[in-house]
Amino acid sequence: MTVQDNNNKTVLYADYSERNSLSAKEAIEPLGFADFVSCDDREQTVELVNTLKPDIVLVGLYLDGMRGVSTIRAIRDSATVANHHGKDVIILLGAPKLDRRTMRDAVEAGIEGVFRQPVDPARLRKIITSVMENPRRFVLKDEYFGPARPEDMSEEDLEQEKRRRAVSASVTLKPSAVRRANKTGPSQQPKKTGSKNNPSSEAKLASLPDGDLTSHKERSIKAAIAARELLKPDPVAKKPKPPAAKKAKPTAKPKPAVSGADIPDAKEIPEAEQEPTAGIEVAPQEQKKVPARVAQEPAPKIEPETKIEVTPEIDPEELIAINLQEALIDHRLWVDTGGKEGSVMSIDHADLRDSDLEGVDLSRCGLRFASFKNANCKQAVLRRCDLTAADFVDSNLESANLAASRLSGARFNSAILHNTVFLGSDLSNANFNGMQFVNCDFSGTNLAGADFRDADLTSVRGLFAEQIQRARVNVNTRLPSSLKLRE
Structure with missing residues (x-):
């Protein structure tokens, strides 16, 4: 040509x-x-x-x-x-x-x-x-x-x-x-034809x-x-940690490698779609002795654990790199003009690991299955967002506003949750296992199936009995002293 x-x-x-x-x-x-x-x-x-x-x-x-x-x-x-x-x-x-x-x-x-x-x-x-x-x-x-x-x-x-x-x-x-x-x-002019x-x-x-x-x-x-x-891995991407033996993982098919003529650096490509494993039987845990320091607190009622949804960890190889600065500018313009200019940030599997999002306004964004691992989200505004199954492991969410957002299946393990606002958010099946909450607002949240085992909720605001009784707790879950659960 x-x-x-x-x-x-x-x-x-x-x-x-x-x-x-x-x-x-x-x-x-x-x-x-x-x-x-x-x-x-x-x-x-x-x-x-x-x-x-x-x-x-x-x-x-x-x-x-x-x-x-x-x-x-x-x-x-x-x-x-x-x-x-x-x-x-x-x-x-x-x-x-x-x-x-x-x-x-x-x-x-x-x-x-x-x-x-x-x-x-x-x-x-x-x-x-x-x-x-x-x-x-x-x-x-x-x-x-x-x-x-x-x-x-x-x-x-x-x-x-x-x-x-x-x-x-x-x-x-x-x-x-x-x-x-x-x-x-x-x-349009006439097209040439005549292929055998x-x-x-x-x-x-x-x-x-x-x-x-x-x-x-x-x-x-x-x-x-x-x-x-396009298949070369991101050089700054971190290697995924091997999953702990105790965690239930969905069965994945073998991962084929993509080949092709003289293409260098051929790497294995993961199966990108692994359906969440629903209906996994979880054996009831053994009763643990209540420590003396919490003996005076009302122990939550422990229901036998039944079938629950287990959200698999996000595969780092599945994440999509984005031009964060440009996307933030377009989204900010979209917010400021009421949707008349710019464009809403709506990307599944976005790679936001280690990103500096301090004070950023991402209201109404769509970042399902996104990874915010190790990200600085201090004072970030994530109101009315779709953050379904997002990964906030090890992130800083101090004073962040996540009100009225979809956070079903999200993972918050080891995150910093100080003065974090979850007002009216859907936190069903979210993972807060072993977390400590400092003055966080859970008013009007949906906590059905949320994992609060071994968590410290003593300083949480807006929590009432019906919410926590729909969540997953154990004898080590620490609740506000004013919270009375049904017998």
Whole structure:
């Protein structure tokens, strides 16, 4: 593919980050595309694909405050009999790194490639050139994540790839002044067709001359290199501690390693989706002798422990690195303007370990399964947030405001909880085992299934008998002296 081949083609770049968009535009400029159209909204992206009919679409993983994979799926689903461009257009997914679950979702949505963010200009140009010369859907089979190989393609896939190559080779747009999502693009010109029909993948390879067959293999290898770049582990990520023998862990499938041509540093990729193990039988614990220092306090009623939900620890390899500073700026703008500008921080499995979030306002954010391990969240505002199954182990939550938030299944072991506000939050099945609370507010919280065994709740405010009687306690749980439990 030469620069002259691109002087009537269009690139659509969809990402929430203007900086990412500018970097991509500068990187792609030497390829000579006629137009570079940027967009930061999911619905507009789908509309532009079907109206402007770009030759290639690049989608950021965090577009519109959500996973870009859902945007890709929406593009594919938008195809109709009259306009099937959404099904045929080449789509690349950009991300700092990918876990196995995201790879599987992206393959199911339908992508032709991946590229790393922040953008490496030379590598992005190489990926685009390779993919537009030979567009093939990515597959995830066993240990392989990359462009579909002949053995991976069915008759239907071959027909689709033939049509996609015809779309890639066609002239879709004349040069125009289109630069932003709110402008109308020029009319579409007739597409060139004329790809031969291949009855089978074996026949397809057999029909190629030796030179073309070698070129075919080389392009496959080059396209796979970009995929493996996203699989390199984060150099600052900490190695996960081995789980304690006493903790119940869900059964995980063997972890396959992703392979691919000449890709260096191949690492094992964990199974990203491990369903929480519900209904684990927990044997009743033996009665312990009440220490003399708490003998005067009313001992909570100990119910035989029954089936409960056990939330597995977050796998560090599953976490997604984010540009924290940029995300905070966008979220702050969203909060200050009442949602009119900026974008809400809504990212599952966000890696916020060791982050400095002191005094930060993250009201109404969505950070399910996020890891705040060792993070400084002193005086942070996390009101009305979705923090389901978040990991706050060893974090500093002094004077933090977590009022009216979803914290079901969250883990707070070894966290600093001084003057922390949980007013009206859902803390069902949260883990506070062995914790000490200093002047924390639990008014109106849902504590069903919350683990307070060996915890010191003597200075907690707003706690009443019905709350704690729905939680898990033992004889070492220390309660406020004024709290009387039912017999």
